[in-house]
Structures are given as C-alpha cells and as structure tokens.
Amino acid sequence: MGLKLRRKVAVIGAGLTKFMRRALETGRELSFYAARQALDSAGLRFNDIESVVISTAPDAFDGVHMKTEWLADGCGSFHRPYLRGYVGGGSGVFALIQGWYMVASGMFDTCLVVAEEKMSSCQPHPQGAFNTIFDHTLERDLGVNLLWIFALEMNRYMQVHKLSLEEIALVSVKNKKNALDHPSAQIPKAVTVEEVLASEVMAWPVHRLMVSPTTDGAGAVVMASEDVARRVCEKPVWVEGVGWCLDSAFWTNRDLYYPDYVEKAAKMAYEMAGITDPRREIHIAEPYDPFAYKELHHLEGLGLADRGQAPKLLAKGFFDRDGDLPSCPSGGLLGVGNPIAAAGIMKCCELFWQLRGEAGKRQVSRPVKRGVAQAWGDLMQVGTVIVLGV
Amino acid sequence: MKDVFIIGVGVVPARPLSPDVSYRELIFEAATKAYEDAGITNKDVETFVAASEDFNEGVSIFDEYVPDQIGAVLKPVHTIGGDGLMALAAAYLQIATGGFRIAFVESHSKLSNLLTPEHIEEFALDPIYFRNTRLDPKFLAGLDMQSYMARSFAPCDAFANVVCAHRKNAMKNPVAGYPASLTPEDVLATKPVATPLLDGMCAKPADGACCVILANRDVAEACKRAVAVDGIAFYTAEPHPDTWKWGCATYAELCAKKAYKMAGIESPENEVDLVEADDRFPHKFFEHLEALRLSKPFEAYKDFANGKFSKKGQVPANLSGGHLGIGMMHEATCLYQLAFAVKQLRGEAGEAQLGKVDCAVVQSWRGLPTQTGALAVLRRWG
Numbered sequence: 180m181g182l183k184l185r186r187k188v189a190v191i192g193a194g195l196t197k198f199m200r201r202a203l204e205t206g207r208e209l210s211f212y213a214a215r216q217a218l219d220s221a222g223l224r225f226n227d228i229e230s231v232v233i234s235t236a237p238d239a240f241d242g243v244h245m246k247t248e249w250l251a252d253g254c255g256s257f258h259r260p261y262l263r264g265y266v267g268g269g270s271g272v273f274a275l276i277q278g279w280y281m282v283a284s285g286m287f288d289t290c291l292v293v294a295e296e297k298m299s300s301c302q303p304h305p306q307g308a309f310n311t312i313f314d315h316t317l318e319r320d321l322g323v324n325l326l327w328i329f330a331l332e333m334n335r336y337m338q339v340h341k342l343s344l345e346e347i348a349l350v351s352v353k354n355k356k357n358a359l360d361h362p363s364a365q366i367p368k369a370v371t372v373e374e375v376l377a378s379e380v381m382a383w384p385v386h387r388l389m390v391s392p393t394t395d396g397a398g399a400v401v402m403a404s405e406d407v408a409r410r411v412c413e414k415p416v417w418v419e420g421v422g423w424c425l426d427s428a429f430w431t432n433r434d435l436y437y438p439d440y441v442e443k444a445a446k447m448a449y450e451m452a453g454i455t456d457p458r459r460e461i462h463i464a465e466p467y468d469p470f471a472y473k474e475l476h477h478l479e480g481l482g483l484a485d486r487g488q489a490p491k492l493l494a495k496g497f498f499d500r501d502g503d504l505p506s507c508p509s510g511g512l513l514g515v516g517n518p519i520a521a522a523g524i525m526k527c528c529e530l531f532w533q534l535r536g537e538a539g540k541r542q543v544s545r546p547v548k549r550g551v552a553q554a555w556g557d558l559m560q561v562g563t564v565i566v567l568g569v
Numbered sequence: 570m571k572d573v574f575i576i577g578v579g580v581v582p583a584r585p586l587s588p589d590v591s592y593r594e595l596i597f598e599a600a601t602k603a604y605e606d607a608g609i610t611n612k613d614v615e616t617f618v619a620a621s622e623d624f625n626e627g628v629s630i631f632d633e634y635v636p637d638q639i640g641a642v643l644k645p646v647h648t649i650g651g652d653g654l655m656a657l658a659a660a661y662l663q664i665a666t667g668g669f670r671i672a673f674v675e676s677h678s679k680l681s682n683l684l685t686p687e688h689i690e691e692f693a694l695d696p697i698y699f700r701n702t703r704l705d706p707k708f709l710a711g712l713d714m715q716s717y718m719a720r721s722f723a724p725c726d727a728f729a730n731v732v733c734a735h736r737k738n739a740m741k742n743p744v745a746g747y748p749a750s751l752t753p754e755d756v757l758a759t760k761p762v763a764t765p766l767l768d769g770m771c772a773k774p775a776d777g778a779c780c781v782i783l784a785n786r787d788v789a790e791a792c793k794r795a796v797a798v799d800g801i802a803f804y805t806a807e808p809h810p811d812t813w814k815w816g817c818a819t820y821a822e823l824c825a826k827k828a829y830k831m832a833g834i835e836s837p838e839n840e841v842d843l844v845e846a847d848d849r850f851p852h853k854f855f856e857h858l859e860a861l862r863l864s865k866p867f868e869a870y871k872d873f874a875n876g877k878f879s880k881k882g883q884v885p886a887n888l889s890g891g892h893l894g895i896g897m898m899h900e901a902t903c904l905y906q907l908a909f910a911v912k913q914l915r916g917e918a919g920e921a922q923l924g925k926v927d928c929a930v931v932q933s934w935r936g937l938p939t940q941t942g943a944l945a946v947l948r949r950w951g
Contacts, residue, residue, distance in 0.1 A: 185667040205697070237629035244624040244692035247650055248939045251808035258823065260803045262659055263650035267630035273647060277659075284665035311629040425646035428634045443643055451668070557633040 184451070188282045189408035189415035190275070190567065192221025192401035193528040198365040198516030201299040202395035206241055207253030209397035210295045213521075214255055217291065217399035222411055228401075230287040231261035234274035234294040236519035236556070239308035240301045254293040254399075266423065267312070268469070268556020269563035270294065271398070271523015276421040276565060278402040283418075288404045295397040296518035305393050312558065314428070326390070330382035332435040332559055333472040337384065339436040340487030344384055348375035349493050350471035351388050351513055357500055358510020360540035363525070365516035366392050375471075389471035394516035398524030400531065414535045419549065420454065420566035422447030430558040441480030441553060441562035448551070448564040449482070457482045461566070463533055463543055463550040464504060465526035468511040477553055478506060480562065505543040508533065523554035523563070530567045573664045574789035574950065575796045576671075576782050577607025578908040583746035583777035583896040585681065592626075592679040592778075597638040599778035600675065604640075607782045608792070611640025614782070615669045619648045620656035620676040620900040624689045627682060639675055639780070652676075653779065653904035654933040654943035655803050660783050670785050677778035678898030686774065693938050695809060706937045707771070709810055711763025714852040716816035718765060721867035723855070727874065728770055729756035731851035734879070735887050739894025741921040742909065746775040746896035772849040775896025779904040781911075793951070796914045799928075800832030800946035807940050816867075818853065821860030821932055824944035829862075832946040834928070837862045837884075842926045843913055844884055845906035847934040847942070848891040857932055858886065861944075880923065888913075888921050903933035907945065914949045925949075 194216025196202075196209050204212070210233075218224060233247040233254045243249045247263040254261070264270065264277040271294045278292040298305045306324040313319045336342065349372060358367035370388060378387040408415040422444040426433065433439075445457070454460045466477035475489035483504060484492050492498060498506035509515055509529035512522050530550040532538040549568035555561060579602030581595050590598075604610055619635045628634065632648035635641065649656040653676035660672035683689060690706040717723065730753055739745035751769075759769030789795035804827075806819035825837070834840050844863060848854035855869035863884050864872045872878065878886035889895060889909035892902050910929035912918040927949045934942040 183667050185665070238623045238692075239629045241696075242692065243696060244689055245622060245650065245935070245939065248693065248805070248808055248935070248941060249695060251805050251941075252812075256805045257808065258804070258806055258819070260827075261805055262655060262803065264659070265630075265632050265648040265650050266646075267632060277647075280659075280662045280666050283668075284662040286662060286665065308629055311627075312633065314634075315627065423645045423647065424643055425632070425636050425641065427637050427642045429637065440643060444645075447645065557630055560633060 184283060185285055186283045187405040188279045188418045189403055189405065190400050190418065190531050191403050191408050191412040191415050192217045193531045194220060195363050195398045195525055195528050196396050198363050198394045198396035198518060200365065202297060206250055206295050206297045209297065209395065210250050210253035210293050213397035213399040214291055214293050217401050221401040223401060225255045228255055228259065228289050228291045230281050230290045231256040231259055232274050232277045232281065232290060232292040233261055233263050234270045234520040235296055236267055236270055237308055239311060240296060240298050240305055242300060250295055255291050266425065266556060266561045266563060268519050269554045269561040270520040272527060272552055272554035272563040272565055273423055274520065274524060275400060275527050276423060276563060279418045279421050282402050282404050288407050290402045291399065292402060293397065293399040294520040294524040296521050297395045298393040298518060299395050326382040326385055328559065329470050330385045333384055333470065335435045336472055336476055342490050344376055345372050346490035346494060347389065347472045348372045350468065350474045351375045353499060354468060354507050354511040354513040357508055357541065358514025361510045361515050364510050364514055365394055367510060367514050385470060391469045391512035391517035394518040396516060396518035396521045398521045398528055400524065400527060414569065416531050416534050416567050416569055418565065419568045420448035420452030422564040424562050426560045428558060428560065430560060435559060437486060438476055438480040438562060440560060441477055441555065444562035444564040445481045448566050452566040454566065461549055461551050462545060462547040463508065463530065464506045465509060465529050465550065465552040466506060467553055467555045468507055468513050469517050471513065474507060474511065477555060481551060481553055501544045508541050508543050526552040527565060534567060534569045572786060573661045573798045574784050575798060575911055576784045576789055576792045577603045578911050579603030579606055579780045580744045580905060580908045581778045582744040583775040583898060583905065585746055585773065585775055587681060587776040592677055593638045595776065595778040596675060596677050599780040600639040603780035603782050609671065614671045614673045616663050617641040617644060617646040617673045618656045618660045620651055620653045621648055622650060622899065624692060625899055635675065639673065652900045652933045652935050652943060654931065654945055657781060657945060658801050658803050658943060661798055661801050664783055664785050670788050672783045674781040674783065676901040676904050678901045679776050680774035680898065681776050690937055699810065707766065708763040709938050710850050711766040713815055714766050714850065717852045717856060720816050721870060723870040725757060725765060726753045727870040728851035729753035731848065731854055731873065732756045732770055732893055735848060735891045735893040738888050739890025742890050742895065744905065745890040745894045747773055747894055748890065766850060770851050772892035772897035775898050777898055777901060779901050779908055781904060781907065794915050795950055796911050797948045797950040798945055799948045800828035802827035803943035805941040810938060813940060818856040818860040820940050820942040821857050821944065824942055825861045828944045828946050834946065841884055841928050841930050843888065843910060843923060843929040844886045845889055845910050846886060846932045847903065848887055848893050849897050849936060853934065861930060861932060885923055899936065903931060907931045910947055914947055
C-alpha cells in the first residue's frame with residue numbers, strides 16, 4: 180500500500196447469533212438476527228445504513244446459486260447497494276476489509292457487514308461440498324476432502340519443527356476452555372490433552388477434538404466513517420490496518436509448513452497500521468483455528484512467534500487469556516464453532532468487545548489497545564488480516 | 570473530481586463453444602492483452618478483483634483458481650460474487666481509498682461446459698417458496714415481459730426488432746459471438762420459452778474472457794489513452810420475486826440516480842453519446858433504457874422504432890451487439906460492453922466507431938432471478 184489513505188474507518192457495533200449444529204432458522208433469518216444486534220449495539224437503524232457487505236462461503240452449503248441475492252433482504256440490502264467479497268474461508272475477516280474500502284473510498288459513510296453460513300443444509304455432511312473445491316481434472320476424482328489435505332499440512336508442520344501431538348493438542352484444550360465463557364459457543368468443554376489424543380483419528384495426525392465443528396450461525400458489524408463514528412459512538416474501534424493475499428491454486432507445489440500468504444497479508448496490514456514490532460505492539464490475537472495446528476501455524480505467519488516456536492510459547496502459557504499475548508480468547512473456531520464466513524466475523528466481534536472492555540468473563544486481564552484478527556481458506560492459500568485498535 | 574481511470578482492456582473473442590481452450594487459457598489471453606494495452610506488467614498491479622459464481626464454474630470457492638493465470642500469485646486478490654461491473658466497482662472503491670495505484674479486474678465465461686444451465690438458474694430460486702414449482706426461471710422473464718407489454722402496449726415485433734438490430738450491430742464488433750442478419754419474422758418464428766418470451770429473444774450463451782485495468786490519477790496521467798470512470802453505482806432493489814416491481818428495472822433507476830449525480834449528468838438524453846445496456850431479453854433492454862432516463866416510462870420501444878438508439882440516433886445503444894450479439898456470458902458480457910465503450914471513447918472502435926464520443930454509459934444486470942445491477946459512466950479524458 181504505502182499511499183496516503185483518504186479516510187479513517189471505525190467499527191461501531193457488533194452482533195452474533197448463537198452458533199449451533201442444526202439451526203431451525205433459515206440463512207436469511209440468521210443474517211437478520213445478527214444484523215439487528217449489530218445495529219442495536221451501534222444505536223442505528225436499517226435506514227441509517229448506506230451500503231451492505233454480505234459474506235458467505237460456498238453456495239454449495241445452502242444449495243442456493245448466487246446465495247447472497249437470497250440473503251440480501253435478511254442483511255438489510257433492500258433498495259441498497261451490496262457487494263459480496265469472496266475468498267473462501269478467509270471471507271469473514273475479508274468482509275470487514277471490504278466494509279473498510281466501501282467506507283474509506285468516501286462513497287459511503289456507513290456499511291453493515293453481515294456474514295452467514297448454514298452448513299447443516301448440506302446433507303449428509305459439508306465435506307461433500309468441500310470435495311468440489313478441488314481441481315476437477317487433477318484432484319476431485321481422488322475423493323479428497325479437507326481433512327486429508329490438512330492432515331498433510333499438519334504432518335509437514337510437525338515434521339519440519341519436530342513437534343509432538345501433545346503440543347498441538349494444547350490448542351484444543353485452551354480454546355475449548357476459553358469458549359466456556361462465550362454465550363454463542365457450540366462446543367465449549369474442559370478437556371485434557373489426554374482426552375484430545377484419545378479422540379477418534381480422522382486422518383492421521385488429525386484427531387476429532389483437533390477439528391472445529393460444522394456450524395450454523397451469523398455475525399455482523401457496523402462500520403462507519405470517522406465523522407459518523409465520532410458522532411454516534413462513544414467507543415469506536417478503529418480499523419488500523421488491512422491485508423489480504425492469495426497464493427497459487429497449485430497447492431501441491433508449495434511447502435506447506437509455513438503460510439507465506441498469511442505473512443504477506445500481515446505485512447500489508449502492519450505497514451498500514453504503522454506496526455514494526457508486532458509482538459510488542461499487538462496485545463491480543465484472534466488467529467484462524469479451524470484445526471488445532473492452524474492457530475500455531477497462523478501465529479507464526481502473523482509474526483507473533485518465530486517459525487516453529489508457537490507451540491513452545493503455548494506450552495508456557497504465553498497465549499492464554501491471562502498470558503502475555505492472549506490468542507483466541509473467544510474460544511476460537513475449536514470452541515465457539517466454525518460457520519465458515521461467520522467464524523471470521525466472530526473473531527472481529529471478539530476484538531471489538533475486548534478492545535471496548537465489554538467481553539465479560541472473557542475479558543483478558545491485560546489492558547488491550549490493539550488486536551489482530553486473521554482468517555484463512557481456499558486451498559490452504561489465502562490469508563486475510565485486520566488490525567483493530569482504540 | 571476524477572480519481573479513477575481505465576488504462577487498459579483485454580478481450581478474447583466470444584464464441585458459442587471453445588473446446589480447444591480451458592477457462593484458464595481464456596483468462597490468460599485476456600489478461601495478457603490487458604497488460605499490453607495498458608503498457609504495464611502484472612508486477613505493477615497492487616490489487617486484483619475477479620467476478621464469478623461457483624455454480625456456473627462447477628467449482629466451489631472458485632476464487633482459488635483465479636491468481637495463477639492473471640499473474641497474481643501472492644498478491645491481494647479477491648472475487649466478487651456479482652457481475653463484472655460490480656467487480657469494477659470493487660476495484661474502483663479500493664483505488665478511491667487512496668491506498669492503491671493500479672487494480673486489475675477479471676471476468677470470464679465457460680458456459681459451454683454447462684449441460685443444463687436452466688437447472689443452475691433454478692438453484693437461484695428460493696428453496697422454500699419457489700424452487701419446488703420446478704419451473705425454468707425464465708418464467709419470471711416471461712411474466713415481466715407480459716407486464717411490460719400490458720403497461721406499454723408494445724407489440725411483439727418491437728422486441729424482435731431489438732434482436733435483429735443488436736445482432737446486426739454485432740457484425741461490426743470483431744469480438745462478438747452471435748453476429749447475424751435476421752428479420753423480425755425469423756425471431757417471431759422461434760418457439761415460445763415463457764409466453765410472450767420466445768427463444769429467439771433470449772441471448773445465447775458464449776465463452777470468453779475480459780480483463781480491465783484501473784489506475785489512479787498519477788498513473789493515468791502518464792498514460793495517453795486513459796478513460797475516466799466518472800460515476801459508478803450498484804444496487805439491489807427487491808431481492809425476491811414476491812416483492813418485485815414488475816415491468817421496470819428499479820435497480821437500474823437507483824444506479825442511474827447515484828452514478829449520474831457522481832458524474833454531474835443532469836440530462837442523460839443530451840449528455841450521453843453511447844449507451845451499452847443489458848439486453849439479455851429485449852424487454853429488459855427497454856426497461857433499462859427507461860430506468861437510465863433515456864426514454865420516458867414504457868416508451869423506449871417507440872423511441873427504438875424511431876431510430877433514437879440507432880448508430881445515427883440521438884443516443885446510440887448497444888452498438889457492440891450487447892448480450893444478444895456478443896453472447897450471454899453472465900458476469901463477463903458487461904465488461905465486453907465496457908471494453909467496447911472504452912474503445913469508442915479512445916476512437917479505436919473500427920467499423921463501429923461513432924464520431925467523437927465524450928461520454929458513455931454501461932449498465933449491467935445480474936440476470937434471473939435477481940433485481941441487482943450496476944452502472945458505470947465513462948468519459949473521454951486528457
């Protein structure tokens with residue numbers, strides 16, 4: 180980036196539905212509930228909103244072509260402009276990046292950002308839909324699913340850094356425990372490393388309790404220009420930096436032990452935020468954790484730990500809620516749930532609440548002025564990063 | 570104030586079938602042409618936007634397959650689930666933040682891979698209220714056309730004339746996939762799709778790819794052939810058919826209001842030199858012209874018959890051939906029309922060239938069963 184940005188943008192409201200396995204509500208209804216909460220939290224009404232961003236991952240989950248057209252009125256896009264930005268699993272955090280550029284452009288003063296996912300509509304299991312993300316000529320007929328390729332990546336990460344399963348399992352223990360304090364959480368639980376390792380092996384070395392669940396849910400935030408934010412909000416949370424990066428679709432040609440795309444996205448966001456030493460200047464992190472090893476992988480990509488060192492820091496309590504750099508104090512995807520795009524927004528909502536001191540029992544003990552949220556997706560290929568601060 | 574400019578376009582000739590190339594090869598060709606047209610390389614681009622829909626691609630999370638063939642590996646790339654003009658708007662907004670100098674927009678079509686495209690469209694209908702009717706979504710177009718006819722008293726041959734004119738226009742557009750010399754009788758003799766809509770009135774699918782490169786003022790000033798994006802807008806009107814306002818295009822009205830205001834256009838009939846509107850059905854073309862305030866409500870068909878939208882008329886429309894003449898490529902056709910407008914503004918449209926073109930309007934619609942569209946106002950610059 181490196182150019183002078185025209186406008187500051189703030190997050191002024193956030194809302195989240197309960198994350199659950201089989202919601203009775205339609206996707207439109209889930210979107211409405213989250214949008215309504217976010218508006219209430221900002222003290223605004225639908226009529227105050229000038230633009231909308233709708234985020235959702237594959238259309239195949241809901242089985243609806245051009246899904247955001249279907250979701251549009253539930254998200255407040257009735258006689259309003261909306262855009263659907265799309266980077267697979269990275270879409271939830273990217274939705275805020277898109278909300279940022281909608282407002283930062285000067286074209287809109289307010290933007291309602293809504294993310295929805297209803298994975299339970301996909302029968303018998305969303306892994307069937309995930310098979311269709313693979314190359315139709317080279318890979319799909321192998322019957323691959325996400326568990327298999329992430330097992331490959333986890334294996335590579337463990338092999339390069341000589342990590343043990345116990346070190347990885349600690350992520351599940353931490354996040355599921357943190358989620359006990361989250362009112363939206365789907366699978367919070369006090370578990371031990373032994374219980375994690377005793378759970379079913381899905382695809383070696385991935386164990387069931389190292390995997391986030393399939394989830395239905397929605398999240399939303401309200402974003403506004405500086406003028407509006409200062410007028411209507413006592414505690415705006417500012418977008419200090421954004422970054423996103425997409426790697427090659429030929430994932431088999433990459434060394435999977437390190438997420439270069441996350442590093443590049445983080446550098447873009449840090450440069451915009453003026454951050455030169457992220458380990459000192461970032462006080463709280465919400466890295467994407469659909470699998471236990473991914474939180475560690477991403478902490479390294481975000482520059483919050485040296486390569487291969489995140490597991491050591493985790494074992495020392497560095498990333499605990501009362502640690503030096505709380506990571507996933509929300510409970511993350513492993514504890515709160517993983518409605519793909521909505522999971523990314525959940526992470527941004529957590530930063531919003533933590534930075535405003537409104538996270539209740541989840542509030543971290545250290546004073547926090549700046550946090551980073553990150554999501555990831557596609558064929559182990561995309562990183563989306565946002566830095567929020569007060 | 571002019572902040573965002575088009576500095577390059579690249580178009581692959583549209584054709585009904587392309588068994589010899591993959592979508593990646595189509596995109597690569599369009600991207601290469603766009604880079605050459607702009608006089609830059611992929612290394613100069615700071616952000617990339619693509620437009621595509623998973624179900625049309627037969628791939629979930631299709632954005633995965635975008636970066637390699639456009640030279641965007643390990644760069645900021647995202648996809649817009651919308652049409653090409655909406656992707657253009659996303660690129661425009663990013664440059665307008667002040668944070669980016671050059672943005673790249675990609676859209677393509679490989680519709681020949683779809684064996685039953687009507688079934689894909691069916692999946693866009695509400696799964697609870699509409700899909701179980703098992704109707705081809707074109708019934709919505711038929712109802713809409715019926716409504717337009719009832720309110721305008723337009724005769725059937727008015728719609729057939731649009732098809733003939735646009736496919737004839739396509740004969741002068743070297744990248745059009747469906748140029749033809751037809752008579753209204755040829756069109757009216759085709760089978761009904763959803764009465765009064767006939768098969769010959771529906772734009773036919775094509776394969777192709779189009780890329781557009783946008784830049785900020787600093788970059789554009791160094792470029793001799795930049796075209797200014799003076800106004801841009803995208804709107805959704807009533808998302809579901811149960812709340813549609815039939816026989817008109819509210820989304821296009823909303824877009825026109827915003828984009829004209831940005832561009833300082835008060836009297837579009839007198840200020841716009843060329844319009845490229847979505848015409849995948851002829852009645853939608855009329856609805857769009859009316860929404861753009863180029864005709865009074867329900868009078869576009871009369872203006873069309875009087876030659877107002879012909880090459881020598883007051884507001885030449887769809888000289889590219891539009892969807893009917895270029896081919897229906899979902900997200901991509903509007904960018905073909907945009908590229909055609911850019912060439913007109915640069916005086917490079919060959920046989921189709923009007924005299925001096927100062928201002929062009931390009932309008933898009935996401936197609937059935939949506940009420941979403943976008944609009945761009947382009948102006949000669951420099």
